[in-house]
Amino acid sequence: MTPALLRHRLQRQGIATPVADSVAATVRHLAAMQAQDYAASLFAIGLRTSGATLATVEAAIARGEIVRTWPMRGTLHWLAREDVRWMVALMAPRVQAANAARIARDHGLDEHTLARCRRAIEAALSHGRPVMRGDLYAQLDAIGVDSGGQRGLQVLGWMAHEGLICQGPREGRQPTFVWLDAWIPAAATLSREEALHRLALRYLQGHAPASAADLAWWSGLTQKDAKLALESASSSLLRETHAGDVLWHAAALPAARAARSIHLLPAFDEYLIGYRDRSPVVADEQLRRVIGINGLVNPTVIVDGRVVGTWKRDADARGHVRIAPFRPLAEKERLGIGKAAARLARFLGAPAPVAS
Structure with missing residues (x-):
């Protein structure tokens, strides 16, 4: 990739110059931001947001403007509040399909057991207030589902992939969880075709130039779905061939301020x-x-x-x-x-x- 294309990517990513003036707008611009390392992810948001501090980012989390959950690849990401439902619905089922047999075999979490866990978690969270992870584990233990040996985390991850829960603001160093319907406003359901179209545009908005293989990797979707997504949005995109690979670009960037290198x-x-x-x-x-x-x-x-x-x-x-x-x-x-x-x-x- 040429230096010019790398500069373009740095600009798209909001690294060369901040991409937004608010935390939510920054996360929305990137579509989804890796968040498995909590402290690192806060700085990733902050360096892309004009004037942001640690307190700025944590305040946006407390207000529910950005949400930490498992939308794709079985990995924690930050999403803007309004993107949680459609992204989880589009990408999480593939993760579940890949993991269902494993968690049933290794953790005893078959459909019947997960249904019992689902009812217990809903009872603990439906009031809408954040509940610490350890307290949710205690609820699982109380219904006879041992939360030890990573089983509790597997349950909470599965519920998040179902779009039932997400993480809330931290209490000290400990994560909390919230009931999604009580934390995030309802939103219209997108068809799969609409969601793929939107995903291509949003990914390239914050990551261009990128290939179909890059989109497939990032989203956890198949190469076929990634290509379908890009083709569906092609009238709004530009493409070029570089070293035999097709790179896709979103709409032109606005004029940049002095960029750091x-x-x-x-x-x-x-x-x-x-x-x-x-x-x-x-x-x-x-x-x-x-x-x-x-x-x-x-x-x-x-x-x-x-x-x-x-x-x-x-x-x-x-x-x-x-x-x-x-x-x-x-x-x-x-x-x-x-x-x-x-x-x-x-x-x-x-x-x-x-x-x-």
């Missing part, structure tokens, strides 16, 4: 996770240093659209940012990393850190 991206950021093909942004010989064999995706240092190292922030009060570069860094690049570290500190409301 050096960034500290959090773990599991959409810039890496949102595409099947990571080779445009990270060299093959460095990929294992970015994405471990356990699937964990490290925080990355981005210069001109490509990964040049990883980073981590010390847990102490000073919040020292430590860089592990893949190559020698120029003085200008180190200065840019320092500015990116200062942006992280402002988001966290922490003292300005030192990057090294």
Whole structure:
């Protein structure tokens, strides 16, 4: 992928310049944002939102403007409130179909047992207030479904894939859950064709340029469905062939403000996770240093659209940012990393850190 296409992707992603002035608008622009690492995901939203702080993002969560749930790939994502129902309805059934036999075999969660769990969870949540995960596990234990051995989490994940529950605001470090009908307003049901059409437009709005294979990976849908989605929206899209692959573009971007070229991206950021093909942004010989064999995706240092190292922030009060570069860094690049570290500190409301 050429430098120009990478710059376009950075702009689409809201990394080069913030994409919105509100948390909900940022998440809506990206359609869905990876959220399995909670703290990292808050910064992913914040760095794309003008003037956002940790408190800004957490307030949007508390108001239910953005929602953390399992819409696709069996993985937690942030969605704008109005997108939860149609995205879960479109993409979650494929995850359920792939996992039904496994959770019945490994966890004893057959249809009859899940029906009992469903009734218990509804009784605990239908009042509309957030309930801590541990309290829901206690409800399962009370009906004779042992929540240990990951069984409780499997139940809650299944209920979320059914569109019955989602996560609510955290209480301290602990997640809570809410009954979806009591937390999110009702919405018109989309046909599958309408949902695929919308998905293509929304994915490219925040991720273009991208291929059908990228959309299939990101959504967890089949290649056939991804191609169908893109073709259904093709009258609103542009396409070009690059290195033998068809890349799709959404409508033209608005004129950008002065763009930054050096960034500290959090773990599991959409810039890496949102595409099947990571080779445009990270060299093959460095990929294992970015994405471990356990699937964990490290925080990355981005210069001109490509990964040049990883980073981590010390847990102490000073919040020292430590860089592990893949190559020698120029003085200008180190200065840019320092500015990116200062942006992280402002988001966290922490003292300005030192990057090294």
